[in-house]
Amino acid sequence: MAVAFLFMMPALILLVFIRIVPSVQAFVSSFQFRGEFVGLDNYAFILSNDRILGAIQTTLMFNLIVNPLQIILALLLALLLVDRVYVPSLWRVLIFMPVAVPLSVATIVWGIAMRPDDGMLNAFLNWLGIASQPFLVSQDQALFSIIFIASWAGVGYWMIFLISGLKEIPESLKEAAQLDGAGYWRTLISITLPLLRRTLAFVLVADTIANFLLFSPIQILTRGGPSNSTNLIMFETYRNAFAFNDLELAYALMIVLLAILMVVVTLQFRLLRTHESA
Amino acid sequence: MIQRLLFTLVAFLTSLFFILPILWMLSSALRPQAEIFRTLSPLSAEAFLPTTLDTSNFQNLLQGNYPRAVLNSVVVASGTVVIGLLISSAAAFGLSAIEFRGREVVFAIVVISFMVPFEVISIPLAQIVRENRLNNSFVSLILPGVANGLAIFLLRQFFLGIPRELIQAAQVDGAGWWKIFYGIFLPLSKPALIGAGLILFIWQWQSYLWPLMIISDNSMDVAPVALAKYMGQFDFDFGQMFAGAVILSLIPTLILLPLQRYFTQSITLSGIKE
Amino acid sequence: MPVLHTRWLKTFIATVPLLMLTLQAASAQDTVTLSFVGPEANTTMQPVIDAFQAANPNIIVNYEQVPFADLNDILQTRIGGGDSTPDIFTADQPRIPALVDRGFLEDITNDVGDISDRVIQSSIDASTVNGRLYALPMSTSTQLLYYNADLLEVAGIDLPTMDPQDRLTWEALTEAAVAAQEAGAEYGFMFDQVSRVYQILPLPESLGGGNGISTDDPLSPAFTNDAWVDALTFYGDLFESGIAPRGVPPEQTPDLFASGRVAFFVGGPWWLPLFSGTDGLNFGVSAHPYFADGEPVTPTGAWSWGINPNTQYREEALQFLTFAALTAEGASAAAINFPLPPANIAAFEEVFVNNIEIDGLGDLILYELQNTAVIRPLTVGFIQFEEIVGQAMEDIRNGADVSTTLETATEDLQAAWSRLG
Numbered sequence: 024m025a026v027a028f029l030f031m032m033p034a035l036i037l038l039v040f041i042r043i044v045p046s047v048q049a050f051v052s053s054f055q056f057r058g059e060f061v062g063l064d065n066y067a068f069i070l071s072n073d074r075i076l077g078a079i080q081t082t083l084m085f086n087l088i089v090n091p092l093q094i095i096l097a098l099l100l101a102l103l104l105v106d107r108v109y110v111p112s113l114w115r116v117l118i119f120m121p122v123a124v125p126l127s128v129a130t131i132v133w134g135i136a137m138r139p140d141d142g143m144l145n146a147f148l149n150w151l152g153i154a155s156q157p158f159l160v161s162q163d164q165a166l167f168s169i170i171f172i173a174s175w176a177g178v179g180y181w182m183i184f185l186i187s188g189l190k191e192i193p194e195s196l197k198e199a200a201q202l203d204g205a206g207y208w209r210t211l212i213s214i215t216l217p218l219l220r221r222t223l224a225f226v227l228v229a230d231t232i233a234n235f236l237l238f239s240p241i242q243i244l245t246r247g248g249p250s251n252s253t254n255l256i257m258f259e260t261y262r263n264a265f266a267f268n269d270l271e272l273a274y275a276l277m278i279v280l281l282a283i284l285m286v287v288v289t290l291q292f293r294l295l296r297t298h299e300s301a
Numbered sequence: 302m303i304q305r306l307l308f309t310l311v312a313f314l315t316s317l318f319f320i321l322p323i324l325w326m327l328s329s330a331l332r333p334q335a336e337i338f339r340t341l342s343p344l345s346a347e348a349f350l351p352t353t354l355d356t357s358n359f360q361n362l363l364q365g366n367y368p369r370a371v372l373n374s375v376v377v378a379s380g381t382v383v384i385g386l387l388i389s390s391a392a393a394f395g396l397s398a399i400e401f402r403g404r405e406v407v408f409a410i411v412v413i414s415f416m417v418p419f420e421v422i423s424i425p426l427a428q429i430v431r432e433n434r435l436n437n438s439f440v441s442l443i444l445p446g447v448a449n450g451l452a453i454f455l456l457r458q459f460f461l462g463i464p465r466e467l468i469q470a471a472q473v474d475g476a477g478w479w480k481i482f483y484g485i486f487l488p489l490s491k492p493a494l495i496g497a498g499l500i501l502f503i504w505q506w507q508s509y510l511w512p513l514m515i516i517s518d519n520s521m522d523v524a525p526v527a528l529a530k531y532m533g534q535f536d537f538d539f540g541q542m543f544a545g546a547v548i549l550s551l552i553p554t555l556i557l558l559p560l561q562r563y564f565t566q567s568i569t570l571s572g573i574k575e
Numbered sequence: 576m577p578v579l580h581t582r583w584l585k586t587f588i589a590t591v592p593l594l595m596l597t598l599q600a601a602s603a604q605d606t607v608t609l610s611f612v613g614p615e616a617n618t619t620m621q622p623v624i625d626a627f628q629a630a631n632p633n634i635i636v637n638y639e640q641v642p643f644a645d646l647n648d649i650l651q652t653r654i655g656g657g658d659s660t661p662d663i664f665t666a667d668q669p670r671i672p673a674l675v676d677r678g679f680l681e682d683i684t685n686d687v688g689d690i691s692d693r694v695i696q697s698s699i700d701a702s703t704v705n706g707r708l709y710a711l712p713m714s715t716s717t718q719l720l721y722y723n724a725d726l727l728e729v730a731g732i733d734l735p736t737m738d739p740q741d742r743l744t745w746e747a748l749t750e751a752a753v754a755a756q757e758a759g760a761e762y763g764f765m766f767d768q769v770s771r772v773y774q775i776l777p778l779p780e781s782l783g784g785g786n787g788i789s790t791d792d793p794l795s796p797a798f799t800n801d802a803w804v805d806a807l808t809f810y811g812d813l814f815e816s817g818i819a820p821r822g823v824p825p826e827q828t829p830d831l832f833a834s835g836r837v838a839f840f841v842g843g844p845w846w847l848p849l850f851s852g853t854d855g856l857n858f859g860v861s862a863h864p865y866f867a868d869g870e871p872v873t874p875t876g877a878w879s880w881g882i883n884p885n886t887q888y889r890e891e892a893l894q895f896l897t898f899a900a901l902t903a904e905g906a907s908a909a910a911i912n913f914p915l916p917p918a919n920i921a922a923f924e925e926v927f928v929n930n931i932e933i934d935g936l937g938d939l940i941l942y943e944l945q946n947t948a949v950i951r952p953l954t955v956g957f958i959q960f961e962e963i964v965g966q967a968m969e970d971i972r973n974g975a976d977v978s979t980t981l982e983t984a985t986e987d988l989q990a991a992w993s994r995l996g
Contacts, residue, residue, distance in 0.1 A: 024402070026478045030395030031407065034388045037448035042414040045422035057996065072990050100315065108309040112561040116554055117316035120323055123550040125525045126507060128542060132322050135341065139822040143325070146344035160821045160973040179319060183499065183557075184455070187492045191462070221458045228412070229451055236418045248966050249973045250980070257418060264421055265648035266958055268655055268677065269994050277421045284416050335853065338830050428656040513649060517610070517639045519617075529642035534614055535845045535914045537826040 053275035065275035078254040085255060089170045090231045097178050101185035115186065119179035126176060130240045133172045159244055162252045169240050169253055181226045188222025224295040228288050235284050256280045323550060324349045330358050330544035337539055358544040366519060367545055370527035375552065377439055377523060378505040381446040385501040386494060388447060393456030394482045398468055415450035420510050427514040436515040446505040452497040459493035460486060491563045506553055524549050607891045608635045613665035614643040623909035627898050634891050654679045654883055662886040663895060666710050668701035668876045669951040676955045680709040681882040686893055693901050698918035701950045702879040710881030711900035712918035713909060717943045718874050720861040721832060721840040730758035735861035737935045739942045742862035742871060745809065748839060752818050755838035763818040765832065767842030768825045770969035772951065772961045777872040779806035781865045786952045787964060793954035794992045796985045798964065804977055811971040821973055844940060845914030851932065860936055863943065875948035877915050916940060959991040
C-alpha cells in the first residue's frame, strides 16, 4: 500500500496542485460574486438564463452525435488499417496528420473551405452535381459543420490508439473462431470487440471529454451562432472568463459542465465495465 | 489479393480527404496571398497542388523568430514526454499492479483531473506562476503538461491487461515492486508507452493559451503563439500562417512514422505477429 | 619611505574599482525598465521606443507583442490579477470605461491637464470617464468608400467624388451595386469589418436611431426602435439579395476588393497600401455613405495607451506616454509604421497626411474626423454590447428575422449587464 503511493506520488502531487486544487478553488469561487459570498446566485442565474440553458441543450445534442460518430469512424479506420491494406503505415500517418496541425489554423482553413459562395467544399459538391450548401452560416447546418471539422481534426488520433489495441488481440483467437466457421463480422463482434474493451473504454472516455471541452472552432468561426445554434457550454465558459472577465460565473459554468461530464463518463465506464482488472 | 487492393484504394481515398486541406495549406504557402483566394472555386487541381513555387513565405519565417519558436516547441514537448512518461507509468503501475484499498478513489481523481477544462483554471494558475516569478521559464511550461491524467489512464488500461501470473511469478522469485515495474511491465508496454508519449506530446504541441499567459519573452515563444502573432489587426498574412502550420504539422508526423512498427507488439507470449 | 608609498598605491588601486562599481551600481539603480504590452509587431513600436530611450537613457521600454485576437482576453487576466506589470498597455478606446470600472487604468487627469490643443477631441472623449482622463490617445480611425473604377465604368456608373458634401446615399449605392453586378461584377458591395459594431453602428446612427444604448442609462439596451429595424433590415437585405457575400469573415474581405471581385468596399484608409500595390486594381476613394433620410455618420476611435495602477514606475510610465502621445516628435515616431491616423494633430499632419499619395484624401479624412465621426457608446458594459450586438448583426446577415433577433439580443444583453452589479 505504501509502495503504491510511492509510485503514484510524483504524478499525484502534480495532478493535485495543478488540476484539483484550482478546481476546488473554482468551486468555492462559484459561490461568490466579485469576491463576496452570494450562495447559489450564480447557479440561479445559469438556470434562469435562456441562452445558457440553450447552450446546455446544444452541448448535450452535440455530444450525443459527435462521440459515437467519431468512435465508429475511428474504429472502422482502425479495422481497415490494422493490416488489411498495402503500406498501412503510410495511410495511418496521413490520416493522423490533421492532429498535428494547430487547431486554430485547421479551423481557419475549413472556414475558408466552407465559404458558401466560393469555398472548396461547395466547389467539390457542385462538381458532383450537388447544390451549394450554406454550412456555417445556416442555423441548421452550422453545428454539423463544426462536428465535421472536429472529426477531421481528431479521428486520426483515436484511430492510432484503436490500432494499437487491435494489435494486442492474438491472431490465434481470431483464427480459431474462423475455423469454427465464423465470418468477419461475427468474429468482430464476439471476439475482437470484447477483447478491445479496455482500449475502447479509454478512447470513448477520452474522446467524450475532449468533445465536451471543445470550443476553439466555435470561438473562431461562429461565436455560438448562427442564432445560438453552436453555443456550447465550454464556449460560454471561455467567453465569460476571458472576454467578460466574469470569473465566478465562468467557474459556476465549469462546475455545471463537470457535473454533466462526470455523469456521462460514469455511465460510459459502467457500460464498458472495465473497473475490474483483467 | 483483389480485396487487399480494393481496401488499399479505400484507404487511399480516405487519406486524401484528411490530407487535402494540408496540401491546400502547403500550396497556399507557396503562392502570393492574392492567389490563395483566387483559386478556391471552381474546383481545380490548381488549388491543391503547388503550381507556383514562391518560397518567400518560408524564407520570411526562417529569417524571423519562427525557427527559434519551433525549437522551443520541440524542447518543451520532448521534456514533457520524457518526464511525463516516467511519472505517468509509475502512477499507472501503482494503480494497476498493486492492490490497495481506495484504489478506485485515486483513479477517480486521476480521471477527474483531465475532465477539468484547463483553460478556465489556467487563470488563477497563471497568477500563481507570475507571483512566484516562475513565468518565462520552460519549467512552468512543462509542469502542467506532465500532469496528464489521460496518459496515466491509458497506461493503466494497458497494465491491467498484463497477466497477474507474471507478477506472482516474479514475487515468488523474490523480486520487489520496482523490479517488477522496471523489468517486466515497462518492457512489455512499448505500444502503450508510445501511446502515452503521443498524448503528452500532442497536448504540449497544441498548447496555446498557457504559453500565451505565462511567457512574455519573445525568444521563449512556442510555435503556435509565434504563428498567431502573424495575424495582426490590419495585416492578415495567411501565407505565412499556413507555411508555419505546415512546418508544425510535419514534425509530429515525422516522429510517428518510424514509431509505427512498435505497435505490432503483443503481450501474449505465445502469439507472434507478422 | 617606499613601503608607505606602496601601501598607499595599493589602497588607491583597490579603491578605484570599488568606487567605479559603486558609481555604476548607483546609476544602475536609476535605470528603470518599463514593460509595455500591445498587439502590434515590434517593428511598429520600435521607432517611438528608440526615440524615447535616446532622450531618456535611464529608462528602458520593454515591449511585448500579444496576438491581436487574444489581446483583450489576456489583458483582462493579466491586469485583473493585480500584477504590477505590464506598466503600460494599449487600451481599445471603447473598452476604457470597463477597464476603469475594474480598476485597470490609472487616472492621469491632473498629470497632463488640457490636451485638446494637441490631440483630436473625439479621441480624448473616448479616453475620458466621468470627466477624468484615464489614457492618452494614440490613434483614431475613419472609413472610406472605395470603388473599383473598371467595374463601375463597364456598368456606366459615374465615378463618385471625394467631396464629402457630394457623398452617395446608401440607396444610391445599392442601385449602383446592383448595376455593377448586372454588368459583370461578382459582388456589388462589401463591408470591411462585416458584422462588427465598429463598422455597422453608423447605419442605425445615420437614421437617428442612436448608438444602441439608452441616453439615460448606459446599461440599458436601446436597439429595437424603428430606425434600428430599418437600418438592419437594409443590412440583412444586402446579403439576402446577393449584393454582398455571406460566410466571409473580416480577415478575408480586403482580398475581395483587392482581387477585383467587388465594385464598392467600405473600409479603413489602412488598406491603401495594399490596394495601391495590387497590380491591375484601378480603384478610387470617396466618402462614406449615409441614408437619404438621415445624417452622414462615420465610425471612429482606436487606441489609447494607459498606465497600470499597480505599476511601480508611475513617473517613468507617464514620461513615456506623454512623449508618445503629446509631443510631435514622439507621436510622429509612433505613427511612422502604424497604419491608423494618429490622434496627435501635429503627427497627423506631418506623418499621416504626407504619406497619402492620393490628392485631397487627407482633407476628406480630416473632414470626416471633425464632422461626421461618432465614437462608439461609452458604457461599462461595452464588451458585452460588442459581443452580443455583433452576434445579432451576424445572425441578421445570415438571414435571421431582424425584429426577433434584436429583441432576443436585448434580453441577452440585459442578462449579461445584470452581472455588472
